[in-house]
Amino acid sequence: MVSLRLVCSAAGPPRADNPVPNQAPKNQTIRPRPQATANPQPLRRSTAAPQPSVELAYSTGWSGASLHGSIAGQEWQTLGLKPVVSGAGAWHHLNLPVPAQGNPPTPLLEFVMTNGASGWDKPTEGGHYTIAAPGRYCLQHGRVESVAHSRRLLLVTDLDDTLVGDDEATAAFRDWWLARAMPAGARLVYNTGRALGLFEDLLCAKRGLLPEPDLLLSAVGTRVYERGAEGAWRAAPGHAPRLDAGWDLEAVRDAAYAALAAVGRDAMHFRPPAEQNEHKVTCGVHVGALARVAQDVRERLARHGVQLRLVASGVGDWRFLDLVPMAAGKRQAMDFAAETLGFRHEDIVAAGDSGNDVDMLEGAPAAIVVANAQPDLLEWVERSRSPGVIRTRGSRAWGILEGLERLGCGFQPPTL
Known part of the structure; x- marks a missing residue:
């Protein structure tokens, strides 16, 4: 089984550069994961009454x-x-x-x-x-207060041009998060295309402005990180094994190399090693060869019984093509984050600005689409007409704050 989603979104800061040609494949050793024949197991949502x-x-x-x-x-x-x-x-x-x-x-x-x-x-x-x-409470300034009236919130947001991109707006979000969201027991998750190193660069550049997340979802949902007791980011336990079902890294890489041989290096190349991992093979493909490459990879892997998802993104002549397990993706990683942090599915609010956020926004019961959203995401909003999608008048973090206010999370945005 192969899933292909063509996502036409800007390929900017999350990947550090565009998938331009003349980047030869670089040798690297990535330990293949054993192929599994079972279908990926969905996350279990308990129907039992919670213990007080x-x-x-x-x-x-x-x-x-x-x-x-x-x-x-x-x-x-x-x-x-x-x-x-x-x-x-x-x-x-x-x-x-x-x-x-x-x-x-x-x-x-x-x-x-x-x-x-x-x-x-x-x-x-x-x-x-x-x-x-029993219930939810906040203790600060020598007083215990119930926060049962506040919405239980797990905010899962994209970074570039959503939460960051306007320092004044990001600072306003930080202030709201600490003053309003923290007392109510909210948690913050970043769902980004940035690899860990690029995320850490951003965190350093925005030190004091950008809150650290409770979980980091990275690399098209193939990596989930938590902050360890020693202060370093480490892989969250339990996530990587979920991606193994139906996945064979060696077969996927072989299929990608075969497609490269068929279309030539002027139409396709492997992205740098930093963008590859045990559950993701990433290539740059010329838009004119994209359909052929996708079909070639699909057919080769179908013969091997490999289950994967193909995610194409970018604008212009060159596109990113990510080959990832069926259990990977922004939506699947978001669900894992909710389970890990102890939130119900209905507690999730997602926010994004581009087409590669559609997977996440579709899977969230409430979704915020900021005013500076790219045309491909706005087209999805018009097609879906979902009552759970909020289009804001504010851009970037101002839009997130506006959306949270409209959802009853208690922030009054500035006059726009």
């Missing part, structure tokens, strides 16, 4: 924080909170399973906060913090 819990977002200047408290009158215990990557070091999080209700007059949860040394955080009026029922 207290979700606590905590704002503090401490580098580490713990909750010291009693659940429903039981023995006091100390539980560590997890830092929230997108919280810029100021936010920590705890998801604590609890009984459905307390045993009056005993509160469901009675607690104080500590940094594990001599630091203690208690209510300004004295005593202990208390929570009476």
Whole structure:
């Protein structure tokens, strides 16, 4: 089974350059993944009733924080909170399973906060913090407040010309994220065509402006990264094995080389090694040869029983052609991110500006298309007429903020 999506979008910063000719294939060793015959397994969405819990977002200047408290009158215990990557070091999080209700007059949860040394955080009026029922809460400035009225939000957004491209807008988004989204327990995911190195370059260039994401989805959904405890980005566990079903890297590369031999180097070339990985083979193909190359690759791999997705993108005479597993793609990576971060599918809001975001936007229950969107994406909006798609008047990050406001996420955008 082969899927081909032709995506006509600008091939700019995410790839660092355009897929121009005269870039000879470079030798590299990529360990082939074993071919699997099973179909890719969809992500499982549980229908069981969730266990009652207290979700606590905590704002503090401490580098580490713990909750010291009693659940429903039981023995006091100390539980560590997890830092929230997108919280810029100021936010920590705890998801604590609890009984459905307390045993009056005993509160469901009675607690104080500590940094594990001599630091203690208690209510300004004295005593202990208390929570009476399961739900979502925020603790900051010495007060516990329910945030159950706030939309549960997993924001999955493209980067170039969506969240970045206007520094003033990106800074406004950062401020909103820390002041409004963090207290409500939101999480931030970047879904980008940039490889990890190019993303890190962007993060360095926009230091102080661009929040770090809780997960990074990279390379057409073939790579998912999380921030490790030591501070470096590392592969998120559990993602790569999902891509192996029906995938044979050696056969895919052989098919691409055969197509190159058929059309010649004036019409096709392999992209640099930094754009290749164990689950992605990327070529530059002249638009006049694109259909022939796609058909050639499709037929050769069908004979080997290899399942893959072909994603063509770019404008002008040259296009990118990504050969990836059927289980890869921006949409599939977005679903993996929701599962990994503990969000429901209906909590997802996606944002993008170009045709190669269509896969992601189609799969999201709510999608933001910013005003500077490219014509191919706007054509999709007109064709789909989905009630979940919001077209904004604001461009780039201003558009994201406008879309979030229209979805009830509580930000009032500036007058446009």
